[in-house]
Amino acid sequence: MSRDLSTINSLAAVLVNPGKPLELRHIPVPKVGSRNVLIKTSVTGVCGTYVHYWKGDVRLPYPVILGHESIGCISELGDGIKTDSIGNQVAKGDRVFWVSSLPCGKCYYCMVEKDLTACMNRKSYGNLWCCDEFPYLVGGYSEYVYLSEGASFIKLPESLDDREAIAFGCGGPSITKAVEWAGGIGQGDKVVVQGSGPVGLYAILLAKISGASDIISIGGPSHRLQVAKKLGATLTIDIFEKRDPGERIKQVLEVTEGRGADFCVEATGFVGAFSEGIEMTRTNGTYLVVGLYSNVGNASIDPSKIVRKNMRIVGSKFWEPRHLYKMMHMINQVKNEFPIKDIVSHTFDLPHATEAIEAVEKVETVKAILKP
Ligand SMILES: [Zn+2]
Numbered sequence: 238m239s240r241d242l243s244t245i246n247s248l249a250a251v252l253v254n255p256g257k258p259l260e261l262r263h264i265p266v267p268k269v270g271s272r273n274v275l276i277k278t279s280v281t282g283v284c285g286t287y288v289h290y291w292k293g294d295v296r297l298p299y300p301v302i303l304g305h306e307s308i309g310c311i312s313e314l315g316d317g318i319k320t321d322s323i324g325n326q327v328a329k330g331d332r333v334f335w336v337s338s339l340p341c342g343k344c345y346y347c348m349v350e351k352d353l354t355a356c357m358n359r360k361s362y363g364n365l366w367c368c369d370e371f372p373y374l375v376g377g378y379s380e381y382v383y384l385s386e387g388a389s390f391i392k393l394p395e396s397l398d399d400r401e402a403i404a405f406g407c408g409g410p411s412i413t414k415a416v417e418w419a420g421g422i423g424q425g426d427k428v429v430v431q432g433s434g435p436v437g438l439y440a441i442l443l444a445k446i447s448g449a450s451d452i453i454s455i456g457g458p459s460h461r462l463q464v465a466k467k468l469g470a471t472l473t474i475d476i477f478e479k480r481d482p483g484e485r486i487k488q489v490l491e492v493t494e495g496r497g498a499d500f501c502v503e504a505t506g507f508v509g510a511f512s513e514g515i516e517m518t519r520t521n522g523t524y525l526v527v528g529l530y531s532n533v534g535n536a537s538i539d540p541s542k543i544v545r546k547n548m549r550i551v552g553s554k555f556w557e558p559r560h561l562y563k564m565m566h567m568i569n570q571v572k573n574e575f576p577i578k579d580i581v582s583h584t585f586d587l588p589h590a591t592e593a594i595e596a597v598e599k600v601e602t603v604k605a606i607l608k609p
Pocket residue numbers: 284285286305306406407408
């Protein structure tokens with residue numbers, strides 16, 4: 238692998254100190270080796286976890302170029318790479334969605350369990366990779382991203398445009414994997430989705446397409462709940478209006494014939510949602526916890542409820558390339574039935590990356606993206 242620097246620089250927004258504005262830096266682009274790919278970033282999402290990264294709730298190997306959900310065009314392709322990660326022929330100029338996670342392929346979870354999401358030595362673009370280390374361009378908040386050997390990327394279907402593909406960000410593949418992990422949503426299921434950010438919105442769309450009969454979206458503010466309705470929510474409960482969890486639980490029980498949800502998805506990022514979700518899930522039901530990744534804390538529950546309700550509580554983190562593939566092709570199939578493109582509510586450029594994160598923190602956005 239060559240480590241010579243070519244003459245191009247890439248403008249990048251870098252998280253150097255939590256709580257401080259992202260710094261703009263010009264970073265030299267390394268020369269592309271035979272097993273590497275250089276991508277010119279077209280769009281990159283502002284994930285809800287960046288609010289936590291930015292505040293310092295999760296420690297990262299600073300300085301870090303954020304951006305773990307990104308689409309771009311192949312600018313340089315190593316001569317050893319002929320296809321994307323699922324076997325499609327690729328050439329310079331092709332649009333691809335690259336996968337942030339880089340598993341080691343050698344640990345117990347990679348080799349015995351065959352679960353790349355549980356890799357013990359995982360590197361991750363956009364968060365767990367210091368940009369002072371080779372190959373430097375290791376996050377989507379940069380004009381160029383350098384894919385190391387083994388990094389996955391998938392060619393976009395031609396008929397799927399960038400805004401549609403990025404609309405749910407990492408929430409799309411995360412929910413695709415999580416719902417699969419939990420055994421799937423069934424026909425006629427009554428589904429509760431806690432949280433109406435991109436993760437929750439994709440759970441609503443997936444429930445709708447899976448044939449759920451009732452989809453109750455609990456979240457806010459109202460502009461997000463309006464989108465939830467367009468994606469298939471049959472009832473919305475605005476947490477800014479109905480502030481008492483007891484009232485929300487009562488309403489869910491009323492519309493689920495007194496039992497609660499067959500399948501409940503936590504996509505809030507608020508620890509307090511956990512005990513509420515337990516109450517909203519019916520006997521023999523499934524409670525899927527996805528959103529509480531960066532939000533550490535203790536929730537108070539009576540564990541006997543889990544026993545007496547025969548409950549399945551399933552946690553899920555990350556996703557594999559196949560989940561991204563499934564999500565992209567599903568969206569491509571339904572994009573004319575649902576207003577996928579409109580989910581992208583805010584677009585920023587790199588110099589305004591900090592403002593983008595602030596807009597997500599204030600819940601002004603449905604989905605914010607950057608165009609480097
Ligand atoms: Zn994310």
